[in-house]
Amino acid sequence: MHVTLKLYASLGQYLPPRAERNEAQVEVDDGTTIGALLAQHLVPPEACHLVLLNGIFQPPAGRTAVRLADGDAVAVWPPVAGG
């Protein structure tokens, strides 16, 4: 199945080469968790501060439990803020 991986700010360096506008379509096996997806792309877990699944916040404890569905979008940021 396919999901959209979005990595922003300093995490952009972990995107696959074909990524554009900080996102890429990636193929994953059924049952892949958010944590596994990020590990496949070598994103350091400690840098993943804000993790959204289809725009909804995923707490750290749930990232290794929530399994992705076809068409999901995972967006991740390091610690950032603004105002």
Added chain:
Amino acid sequence: MGWTSKILRVNLTEGTAKSEPLNMDWAAKYLGQRGLASRYLVEEIDPRCDPLGPGNKLIFATGPLTGTAASTGGRYSVITKGALTNAIACSNSGGYWGAELKFAGWDMIILEGRSPKPVYLAVIDDKAELHDASGIWGTSVWQTDEWIKKRHQDPMMHVSAIGVAGENQVLYSCIVNDLHRAAGRSGVGAVMGSKNLKAIAVRGTGGVRVRDFKAFMAAANAGKKVLRDNAVTGQGLPTHGTQVLMNVINEVGALPTRNSRDVQFEGAHDISAEAMATPRKTDGRKNLLTNQACFGCTIACGRISKIDESHYTVRNKPEYWHASGGLEYEAAWALGAATGVNDLEALTYTNFICNEQGLDPISFGATVGAAMELYELGLLSKETTGGLEMKFGSAEALTRAAELVGKAEGFGKELGLGSARLTAKHGKPELAMTVKGQEFPAYDPRGIQGMGLTYATSNRGACHLRSYTVSSEILGIPHKTDPLVTDGKAGLVKAFQDATAAVDSTGLCVFTTFAWTLNDIAPQVDAAVEGGWTPEKMLEAGERIWNLERQFNMRAGFTAADDRLPDRLVKEAARTGPAKGLVNGLDKMLPEYYELRGWTKDGVPTNETVARLAL
């Protein structure tokens, strides 16, 4: 001690400038800057006065930590009755001007009356004089800055000025210091223009004494270590700036788009921090050159940008080819998503114009967005806009509008009224995304519920900086709450409002609170000035300040009926994203908020609350 204990009182009608002692009893209750100057304003003006009349006063106020070695200790605020809102206004700015005023030996400047002719005020240490400004009236902030420094033969002066927009009393004109830092909101620039005051130039050669030097340095250095070690203030903000929020807020479905018809913008990435840091296809250079810090700041979130010289906006205008203040998140949202424009260079140019002529980019961009909706509904035409095709997504319309408003020419005069008056004039007041006449900023309350209550109850009209619940609801600072629910938001908003009112009264930047709590700030304040400042006392002062501002507004004619949101946000559900199907639940939050505040169901502070806070 952190105070110079001196106020400069300038009567513009009489042309006099006199020194008077700072009211230390009030300083003990209202801390400084926002709180203390609001106490002076409440004492000295009729809340029902015309904000653009001589009865209004304009106060430039520092805090106890302004000019000290505390990180970010360079802030000052402008307090007055707002031209845009008719409510109490307090607009806060960074840069270097505030610290310089302290170095000159002054805590505060109170300007009253109206000068019979254009003047500027020069404060050089203890000497303060009004000078003829006819030579710079009609020029920009940038030209004024250069002219005054040449006139006084002193490049070390710091200048706070209005542009042509302020002179023409554009209702959302601002006051700009150090070329691109601004007291931005509520039309404080129009008040300055109404007084025929072009600028205040300051040069100080003294220092700032603190009450207990050893304790102060220990507290200040401990605070700096906290900022350095925190991932947000130590790395995130200096590297990416506030603009990193563009993709975050779009992803959570809370980016007000095309005058809030939508909550997600397909062009968000094109105008984001990531885009600013990516080499352009046209010239291979990045929009963002570097970051920049204000006085004493160890965060350095400011953006310095350079526009592509081949872009249509500046192709034949080398005067805009230099590096200058770049896009912050709020400006990029208002100039971009609110208008549907995704041209980063056009937004940067418009931001330059806002700095050059003294316009609040939030209110300007939001007003252009409202005008674009009027245009698409057929309520504005090319005849009424002077030939401008005000279509959503038109970069040309946006940049031309900025030029016209900045100079108060043609259709620009109408846009200068702000969106509330503009939409009312054309029979569609419901299209104004405003509270108390002020355009709301870059967070849609359908996707971030707490921000609806924040906007509705903000004493200076819609504003994110009065209680930035985005910090908790989206970013998880200090703890994560669900942005899509109303439960618990009344208490969250009150807590943010009170704490922020205290921080805004210290001379520090509110961005420190991504890492600091009042436990980090109170020891710095306490070591700088008398008063026995603890975190608890600061929070109490913050609540007192909030209620003082509320009382001013009530005397000015505001009621609970003004604690409302535009119908679009409470009746038209979000169409996409996590908030799809949701409206803002203000009606669920507001009664609980009044109760927590100790106000009646009509939003009036009870006698018990007034007595408890010693108002």
